Amino acid sequence: MRVTGSRYIIIIFVIGALVLSACGAEINRLQNADMVDSVTLTNKGSDTIVNLALAWAEAYHATYPNVSVSVTGGGSGTGIAAMINGTVDIANASRRMKEKEVDNAKENGYVPVEYVIARDGIAVIVHPQNPINRLTLQQLSDIFSGKITNWVDLGGENRPIVCLSREVNSGTHVYFLESVVRMGNKNDETFFSPGTLLLPSSEGITSEISQNPNAIGYDGLGYVTDAVKTVAVSPSDDGLYIMPTIKTVIDDTYPISRALYMYLPGEATGYTKDYIDWIYSEQAQSIVEELGFVPVD
Amino acid sequence: MNSKMIFNTKYRQLLEFVVEAIIRISGYSAVVFVGLIFLFLMQESLPTFGEIQARDLWSQRWYPIENYFGVLPLLSGSLIITLGAALIAIPFGLMTAIFIAEIAPLWLREILKPLVEVLGGVPSVVLGFLGITVLAPLVREELYLPTGLTAFTGAVLLAGMAIPTIVSVAEDALDAVPKAYRDAALALGATRWQTIWRVTLPAARSGVLTATMLGIGRAIGETMTVMMVTGNAPQMASGLGSLFISLRTMTATIAAEMGEVANGSLHYHVLFSIGLILFLISLTVNITASAVLFRARKRTERLLS
Numbered sequence: 065m066r067v068t069g070s071r072y073i074i075i076i077f078v079i080g081a082l083v084l085s086a087c088g089a090e091i092n093r094l095q096n097a098d099m100v101d102s103v104t105l106t107n108k109g110s111d112t113i114v115n116l117a118l119a120w121a122e123a124y125h126a127t128y129p130n131v132s133v134s135v136t137g138g139g140s141g142t143g144i145a146a147m148i149n150g151t152v153d154i155a156n157a158s159r160r161m162k163e164k165e166v167d168n169a170k171e172n173g174y175v176p177v178e179y180v181i182a183r184d185g186i187a188v189i190v191h192p193q194n195p196i197n198r199l200t201l202q203q204l205s206d207i208f209s210g211k212i213t214n215w216v217d218l219g220g221e222n223r224p225i226v227c228l229s230r231e232v233n234s235g236t237h238v239y240f241l242e243s244v245v246r247m248g249n250k251n252d253e254t255f256f257s258p259g260t261l262l263l264p265s266s267e268g269i270t271s272e273i274s275q276n277p278n279a280i281g282y283d284g285l286g287y288v289t290d291a292v293k294t295v296a297v298s299p300s301d302d303g304l305y306i307m308p309t310i311k312t313v314i315d316d317t318y319p320i321s322r323a324l325y326m327y328l329p330g331e332a333t334g335y336t337k338d339y340i341d342w343i344y345s346e347q348a349q350s351i352v353e354e355l356g357f358v359p360v361d
Numbered sequence: 362m363n364s365k366m367i368f369n370t371k372y373r374q375l376l377e378f379v380v381e382a383i384i385r386i387s388g389y390s391a392v393v394f395v396g397l398i399f400l401f402l403m404q405e406s407l408p409t410f411g412e413i414q415a416r417d418l419w420s421q422r423w424y425p426i427e428n429y430f431g432v433l434p435l436l437s438g439s440l441i442i443t444l445g446a447a448l449i450a451i452p453f454g455l456m457t458a459i460f461i462a463e464i465a466p467l468w469l470r471e472i473l474k475p476l477v478e479v480l481g482g483v484p485s486v487v488l489g490f491l492g493i494t495v496l497a498p499l500v501r502e503e504l505y506l507p508t509g510l511t512a513f514t515g516a517v518l519l520a521g522m523a524i525p526t527i528v529s530v531a532e533d534a535l536d537a538v539p540k541a542y543r544d545a546a547l548a549l550g551a552t553r554w555q556t557i558w559r560v561t562l563p564a565a566r567s568g569v570l571t572a573t574m575l576g577i578g579r580a581i582g583e584t585m586t587v588m589m590v591t592g593n594a595p596q597m598a599s600g601l602g603s604l605f606i607s608l609r610t611m612t613a614t615i616a617a618e619m620g621e622v623a624n625g626s627l628h629y630h631v632l633f634s635i636g637l638i639l640f641l642i643s644l645t646v647n648i649t650a651s652a653v654l655f656r657a658r659k660r661t662e663r664l665l666s
Binding site for chain 2: 139141149223226233261272
């Protein structure tokens, strides 16, 4: 019995080894075949841009079948960190690179090159049954920094306010902090209130707001669905209240809008250059508009 | 070439040696891996202490993008959520184990035990999804809370993940108590409950303790579920009342922020320090558990001899 037992084991090992090596050879062959006539560009970063980047990647691959662009999200900080560490070809960001990040990249031998690839309005959203229709920037700042904690202070129902924000690695978070919570004042040290919920995705924010009448949050214009209500925002106390639309973002009347960026770890060359050039084509910029973002010239 | 030649003595000795070596290496490897992980964590987290002071780490604001690295909110968040999960999971899990091992008829037992183990195999992201869509709105409406994304929601789901572990291990331990113990207790006129509480459960205590520790270990290390349902607000937790506000755990912080950091930055080192804290916590839990077990075993040996 023992002898047959070991023999079985040996046979299994031998078969296993043969199968594995065969697989390995097969995979190698496939990879080699792929290497000859196709290229994969890696593209990572902002979750705001990820749907747009995916749509671009698909359209580009349809036109140029030998180039595929692999797109992943994770947040602007994630994409920029990957570029600094040299693991992606193109980083997506919904904020500009910080000086510190540029320095880090230079230390690693990369000189980042910036492209503004689209514009985005950030919509402030509440539950559909919330009677509040409009807010000023100052009120938004007070809400998210925790100075106003009940809807009744804004003329709404007697309900506690629950603030929702994206995680700190999101460019939208940083942008909202700088231009809404701190109202563009660089020396302002106001923070999001510690009770602000930090949700890992745009979808998380939309789904919580659609079911919680206490909640208020923000999301890129492209992510707003019918399940939530968008609030009109006024830049000053006596000004007009403006709804975020493609038109108001282009003519810059809506106060919470920003540029979306792509960063390359050096001057664009070869396939990367072709891709970036294509992004500024009419075809690519019409995809921008389809997804609820705002095209650039 | 026949089989007699292949399996001669020398070959067998060689085979014996190889198999023995493989087994020995696997045995030692666990220790080596733990050691290496610890060394790696130390190496990546120690630079933290050169760059910021311990006082800054031991503070109450966590806002890494502006260099506030107070880990207290995260530490207290993890502890309170784990405590909440343990308070739910331990009684519930032990009662289930007792029911399955001692009370349920054989046919029911054969259905229940595999079902509980299947529950243990549900991926955490699926539980998290259920938490967001079903449990969180329920918690908000039934408990009149501002939001359902609270530590309590996380604790309930973590308890759900710890219970299968607790039930499975504790049930095995109860099952291993010799039938003679129960017969003796019943013969002395003890009721069924007295038998369970005074005889079976104490006899199985080491297994029950292991079950509890494994369950808690699962709860404190869980990441995905808590990241999805606890709201991740870095607030200080103080006392059990904090279960009903949003909290941020250490695991969720590492998961949410590790992708963002540049290798070698201060934030990167601080995240590794948090990993080190988690490692030390689970090490302490395990060492305490084995120390308690060891003491208990020695006492039993004394009593029996």
